[in-house]
Amino acid sequence: MEDIKVPFSEVHYITIEKLGNVPVTKGDFQSLPSHVQTWLAQMIQLCTPHAVHICDGSVEEAEMVTKMLVEGGQLAPLPKYENCYICRTDPRDVARVESKTFLITKDKHESVPHSRDGASCVLGLWKSSDEIKKDIDDRFPGCMRGRTLYVIPYSMGPIGSSLSKIGVEITDSAYVVLSMRVMTRVSSDIWKHLRNGEEFVRCLHSLGVPLPAAQPIVNNWPCNPEKTIIVHFPDSRKVMSFGSGYGGNSLLGKKCFALRIAGRIAYDEGWLAEHMLIMSVTNPQGEEKFIAAAFPSACGKTNLAMLTPTIPGYTVRCVGDDIAWMRFDKETGELRAINPEAGFFGVAPGTNMKTNPNAILTCLQNSIFTNVGETADGGFYWEGLEEETPAGTEITGWTGEKYKLGDKTKKSSHPNARFCCPARQCPIIHDKWENPAGVPISAIIFGGRRPEGVPLVVEAFNWAHGVFLAAQLKSESTAAAEHTAKQIMHDPFAMRPFVGYNFGKYIQHWLNFEKNPNNKLPKIFHVNWFRVDENNKFLWPGYGDNIRVLDWIIRRVNNEDIAEPSAVGLLPKKGSLNLQGLNINWDKLMALPKDYWIGDVDETLQWLDGQLGDDLPQAIREEIQKQKERLSKLQ
Ligand code: GTP
Ligand code: SPV
Ligand code: MN
Numbered sequence: 001m002e003d004i005k006v007p008f009s010e011v012h013y014i015t016i017e018k019l020g021n022v023p024v025t026k027g028d029f030q031s032l033p034s035h036v037q038t039w040l041a042q043m044i045q046l047c048t049p050h051a052v053h054i055c056d057g058s059v060e061e062a063e064m065v066t067k068m069l070v071e072g073g074q075l076a077p078l079p080k081y082e083n084c085y086i087c088r089t090d091p092r093d094v095a096r097v098e099s100k101t102f103l104i105t106k107d108k109h110e111s112v113p114h115s116r117d118g119a120s121c122v123l124g125l126w127k128s129s130d131e132i133k134k135d136i137d138d139r140f141p142g143c144m145r146g147r148t149l150y151v152i153p154y155s156m157g158p159i160g161s162s163l164s165k166i167g168v169e170i171t172d173s174a175y176v177v178l179s180m181r182v183m184t185r186v187s188s189d190i191w192k193h194l195r196n197g198e199e200f201v202r203c204l205h206s207l208g209v210p211l212p213a214a215q216p217i218v219n220n221w222p223c224n225p226e227k228t229i230i231v232h233f234p235d236s237r238k239v240m241s242f243g244s245g246y247g248g249n250s251l252l253g254k255k256c257f258a259l260r261i262a263g264r265i266a267y268d269e270g271w272l273a274e275h276m277l278i279m280s281v282t283n284p285q286g287e288e289k290f291i292a293a294a295f296p297s298a299c300g301k302t303n304l305a306m307l308t309p310t311i312p313g314y315t316v317r318c319v320g321d322d323i324a325w326m327r328f329d330k331e332t333g334e335l336r337a338i339n340p341e342a343g344f345f346g347v348a349p350g351t352n353m354k355t356n357p358n359a360i361l362t363c364l365q366n367s368i369f370t371n372v373g374e375t376a377d378g379g380f381y382w383e384g385l386e387e388e389t390p391a392g393t394e395i396t397g398w399t400g401e402k403y404k405l406g407d408k409t410k411k412s413s414h415p416n417a418r419f420c421c422p423a424r425q426c427p428i429i430h431d432k433w434e435n436p437a438g439v440p441i442s443a444i445i446f447g448g449r450r451p452e453g454v455p456l457v458v459e460a461f462n463w464a465h466g467v468f469l470a471a472q473l474k475s476e477s478t479a480a481a482e483h484t485a486k487q488i489m490h491d492p493f494a495m496r497p498f499v500g501y502n503f504g505k506y507i508q509h510w511l512n513f514e515k516n517p518n519n520k521l522p523k524i525f526h527v528n529w530f531r532v533d534e535n536n537k538f539l540w541p542g543y544g545d546n547i548r549v550l551d552w553i554i555r556r557v558n559n560e561d562i563a564e565p566s567a568v569g570l571l572p573k574k575g576s577l578n579l580q581g582l583n584i585n586w587d588k589l590m591a592l593p594k595d596y597w598i599g600d601v602d603e604t605l606q607w608l609d610g611q612l613g614d615d616l617p618q619a620i621r622e623e624i625q626k627q628k629e630r631l632s633k634l635q
Helices: 034-047 059-071 129-137 174-183 189-194 253-269 301-305 357-362 463-471 503-515 543-557 586-590 594-615 618-632
Strands: 012-016 020-026 051-054 085-087 101-104 148-156 165-171 201-206 229-233 238-242 272-274 276-282 288-294 315-320 324-328 335-338 343-347 368-370 373-375 418-422 439-447 457-459 474-476 488-490 523-527 563-565 570-572
Touching (some): 012 034, 034 148, 034 165, 034 189, 034 201, 059 085, 059 174, 129 229, 148 253, 165 174, 165 189, 174 253, 174 368, 174 418, 201 253, 229 253, 238 253, 253 503, 276 301, 276 324, 276 439, 288 301, 301 315, 301 343, 343 357, 439 463, 439 543, 457 543, 463 503, 463 523, 503 618, 523 543, 594 618
Parallel strands (some): 020 051, 051 148, 085 368, 101 229, 165 201, 288 439
Antiparallel strands (some): 012 020, 148 165, 229 238, 276 288, 324 335, 368 418, 457 523, 457 570, 474 488, 563 570
């Protein structure tokens, strides 16, 4: 079932020390760059697969792998659309597992800050090489027994761009092969770029279920939740992931490489790898501005990146929905950003033709849906599609049970169910989205889910204050990781789960960009779409109406006199935000409850000081002090 059937004549063998001859069912091992061959041979020896498949990223390859997965019961076609498939995971493997995600460096404090005694560090988990060696030795030897080892050569960013980086992922999951082909640029051309011995990020992934499986496989989704670990070696640019086939745990180009490892490379090389969407907004005067925005997982990046404006005359175009690599141009001083990814791995529930039509239209072809419901006529279904689904439609929920349309007591989909679709299919994808030189960023937005206290939009007084706004970011927990209770958590820069080195150094790295007078620093903002009233109803309509906030932000970028200082930053002057056609309680939406904010700033200082200790940059302590002083003067 795991085998790809190929004509016998196309198979060649490689001889691996202590293992003997291993068939290569696709691709030519001998033609790979020698440093790649050496690493692959070591990994084959470690994982002992029964065959090797070197991916080329072609359509034919995708068709072959898809066919195999369908025959094996891991994927099923969704005949309502073109080349779309549905997949249900083992219900124990549905999201990232932050508690099992580690950074390995010689010195602990290269990875994690000097937290004060008693504060258990949540800004990265460090293990020593000795400790992790035990975990690795306990898991990886023989982990691909009876399975095919796939070799995926890929580029993060347009192939050949000076802003891009190359990775190679080894995996025993064919689902990962298909998904990586959507999310990254998989191609045999990668090997040409590695010819001169150029380095690449080495990614090893295994489902952790050698065959015959020791435990029953649930939903044809092999995984090993008890033994799941995701391990990063930032110094040697390596990732090893075991036991999970889901999302960021297994598509190693995404969070593992493009944020944690790339973040560290960016620190070393003087640029930024951030958890940010990239979009452009063109105003009625035809003036276009690019914006990057960081929100924690499941807090609205994909939705903002492709929003449909509710006010006339504006055009939004999408460059990326999750990750931005950005650097200040040495000549022009502009901050230029690329989206290193090639696809969207978006939260399905809540996505519909009203909230995000562009996402729906992007995923009607060549897409994979994981942990969603299915309609009897072969379509997808999830919470949020009620109004678009005819009454009486038969639905099977993600757990395989029948689901009754509109049944509020059950869920048809897992809250972290995702669509995986090629970005180029997005109706509003920017024609520069693959520009090797990136796009120039004029504003950076941070935000989170803040039901209480936090106004719709705040502008930072200056760069250092903006970095403080980012450092104090908090958000209500979501289903994107293993947090179950709804609680407000600190998530500085929306990077808490994704930072690849000491967070104190990370904040200082941000602060340092101000020291170069050549850098054209974008203005920094904080937004909150999620404030609620006393009945728990959102005070702001969100989604397409967020254009009104973007419009205000762009006018501020153009230095329009529409902001006034407050204790927490610059707020829109009353009447300066276009609210035409909306029924908004502006005063409630923008209120700064004094007690709330005094509690908040004290708690923020305590938390940052506890987490970062002496690594907390002095400039941030000063910003906190200034905020306290401003708050003390509030009425
Ligand atoms: P990741 O892909 O996990 O990083 O998440 P994301 O930041 O891309 O979040 P996404 O855009 O997928 O939105 C997550 C959830 O928030 C969805 O259920 C959306 O419907 C909801 N959401 C997004 N934007 C808004 C908004 O403006 N207002 C409200 N109320 N909900 C929103
Ligand atoms: C997130 O959790 O931020 C995601 C999904 O985008 S995952 O790829 O699983 O990290
Ligand atoms: Mn997203």
